[in-house]
Amino acid sequence: MNATRRNFTLVVIAISVVAIVASTLYWWQVETAATRLREETLRQAELRARQVNFAVAAEISTLFQIVDASAQQLAQFYLANNAAEFDAAVRRTEQRLLPGALLQVGVAGADGYLTYSSLGLQGRTSIADREHFKVHLTGDRDLAFISTPLLGRVSKQWTIQFSRPIRKNGALIGVIVLSIAPSYLQMALVAVTLDSDDVLAVFRENGDYLARNKDLEAVLGKAVGADRPFIGHTDSLSGSFTAPASFDGVRRLFNWQRLSDYPITVVLGLSEETALRPVEQSIAVDRRHALIGTMMLFGFVVAVAFLLFRMAQQQELVVRRAEQLRLAASVFDNSYEGIMITDAANRIVDVNPGFSEITGYRKEDVVGKNPKVLSSGRQTPEFYRDMWKSIEARKLWRGEIWNRRKDGEVYAEILSVSAVCNDDGALEHYIGIFSDINRLKIHEQELVSFAHYDPLTGMPNRRLFFDRLKQALARAKRSGKPLAVGYIDLDSFKPINDRFGHMAGDQVLIEITGRVQNLLRAEDTIARIGGDEFVLLLADLNEIDGYTAILDRVLTAISSPIQIEGILVSISASIGVAVAPPAEYEAEILVKRADQAMYEAKLAGKNRYQVFAENIDRDS
Secondary structure, eight states: OHHHHHHHHHHHHHHHHHHHHHHHHHHHHHHHHHHHHHHHHHHHHHHHHHHHHHHHHHHHHHHHHHHHHHHHHHHHHHHTTOHHHHHHHHHHHHHHSOTTTEEEEEEEETTSBEEEETTOOOSOOBOTTSHHHHTTSSSOOOOOEEOOOEEOTTTOSEEEEEEEEEEETTEEEEEEEEEEOHHHHHHHHHTSOOOTTOEEEEEETTSBEEEESSOHHHHTTOBOOTTSTTSSOOSOSEEEEEEEOTTTOOEEEEEEEEOSSSSEEEEEEEEHHHHHHHHHHHHHHHHHHHHHHHHHHHHOTTHHHHHHHHHHHHHHHHHHHHHHHHHHHHHOTTOSSEEEEEETTOOEEEEOHHHHHHHOOOHHHHTTSOGGGGBOSOSOHHHHHHHHHHHHHHSEEEEEEEEEOTTSOEEEEEEEEEEEEOTTSOEEEEEEEEEEOHHHHHHHHHHHHHHHBOTTTOOBOHHHHHHHHHHHHHHHHHHOOOEEEEEEEEETOHHHHHHHOHHHHHHHHHHHHHHHHHHSOTTOEEEEOSSSEEEEEEOSOSSTTTTHHHHHHHHHHHHSOEEETTEEEOOEEEEEEEEETTSOSOHHHHHHHHHHHHHHHHHTTSSEEEEOOHHHHHHO
């Protein structure tokens, strides 16, 4: 009896030891799997934060580029010294931006006092003590400046001051300031779908808040803590870190992207708790299962075999669930970027909705096919050889590429290709993530157009005219063929503006420009350099006076009646001409002499052209 009890006790002890060891091992595996699952989830959340924030940073950069282009265009109008044209340009800028985005346009003289405000001047107002004015007083660089949000002295609203210097002949004559509502930036942030505890914010280089996707008023005029890695000058354009937020204490995964063209940083923070919530629910379920299994193990001796089976089954379930989670996280169904997964043979196995949205191809259209189906034909074979060399060597390639949508449209994209290997180093998949940057390409073209062409007539502006004149002068030196510069000023144009309005005046300018353009040769140029002032470049003339016939036709074309609101009106022009040779081969001197000759034409009775002579220069 004692021996049996002793044996039974030993068996019970042995079974208890086995149960304790088995239970300990089981709980260790559950917690290890949970830890791996949390780490993988946080890694995927960090990847999603980086990809989403990259797209948001591109959108914020585009918004600043639009404001910057508007500021440069308004500075050019201001230099033309035509108040009506400048005011009209301000109104067009207000219409171009979103309603409520542009709160005020102001111009301060070199002394800091406002000389213009789109809200109207109320007494003498000085901004000489404002940082966005003082920063332009030193140096001669034409750089944009973005201020911390200020409570405007005129508008009485929170604004971000976007300023640029106005220089004439290298000297500072003033500063143009566009007062932008922080909501202009916030609109790009709130458009991103995030959880309630996630945050998106835009900062200056020193940490001052410019915008946030929520509770905007609470942060305006404040700055983030100086311990953040994106504060100040850094060599990196992006980075990630995990920390509690200073304003609510919520621990978040942060990704920051610094804009390449402006000292601005976009920061996206994803709540760790929110990211881990689905995982923690799954882990809680696993723990409940483990508890039930442990209770059954210690309640029934025969449950030992069942528990071992349960552990094996549970381990397989955890591994399978982790594998499914990793694959599902890599697809990112809700990503704005296109994502394509291929096998090791480069056959497409899966794409996300963003892929279909950008390319026009449905999933069933491309699965099993080679990504070459998207090729536009613009890249050379050498381009693709270099790309695959990078992927094989570094397991990664990133760059700009042109592809073709299903409808045949060619578009530009930023593409990132990564090679995915298993634990043994064997290649399993390629993952391509890309973003459509067609809009940025179009915006680049618009910026080029703003820099070189008059927005009203579409003709070259002063900068492009002087570029062409200098090139023509260089050709004239080599060929010996003369060229002529004509400076055109419309006679009695102001009465048309006063009687019919500026819109009618604009139509007159467009009509006259078109008429003159139709008379010119391919090598000639007409450019608008002021309100009603134009310059002509008549290049490669066969004779020194080869310009006379062209100018006679130009005067006739301009003086032909123009119909405005059912009324025929007539206008004429005074033209000053300078010829090279004998004039010097200097573009600025040639235009100046043509300008002087134009005034002589006006004094001589208008509606004519006058050739520059040395006595004109002496008299002036």
